[in-house]
Amino acid sequence: MRYLFISIKKTIKMKNEKKMNSHLLGISYLTGLNLNFLTYFIIQHKLNIEAIYNKVVKMNISEKKTFICGIVGNEGNKIQKNIIKTFKN
Numbered sequence: 001m002r003y004l005f006i007s008i009k010k011t012i013k014m015k016n017e018k019k020m021n022s023h024l025l026g027i028s029y030l031t032g033l034n035l036n037f038l039t040y041f042i043i044q045h046k047l048n049i050e051a052i053y054n055k056v057v058k059m060n061i062s063e064k065k066t067f068i069c070g071i072v073g074n075e076g077n078k079i080q081k082n083i084i085k086t087f088k089n
Contacts, residue, residue, distance in 0.1 A: 023053040030056050031068050041071055047087040055087075 024042075027049075028035040042049060059067065070079030 020049055023049045027053050027056050031064055033068060033071065038071075045084050046089050047084065048089050051087050 024035060024039060027033070028038050031038075041047075042052070056064065056067065066079055067083065070077065070083050073080060
């Protein structure tokens with residue numbers, strides 16, 4: 001687990017490392033997504049973690065389901081493209 005956060009720290013620049021870790025854990029907890037997969041997806045597409053966290057906290061269950069399907073679904077699906085476009089750094 002420690003290695004995961006060290007690698008994330010090198011690739012994603014945020015002012016506060018603890019805040020970044022808590023956002024990742026919060027998104028993982030609220031959506032049920034695997035933490036390793038979620039960090040890989042965020043790093044791969046260079047997404048803004050804070051914006052994703054703030055959006056996921058405000059989502060209802062049906063919106064979370066579509067968010068999860070967009071991330072986990074086939075590469076380049078319509079929902080995934082929308083997520084990447086919305087939360088790109």
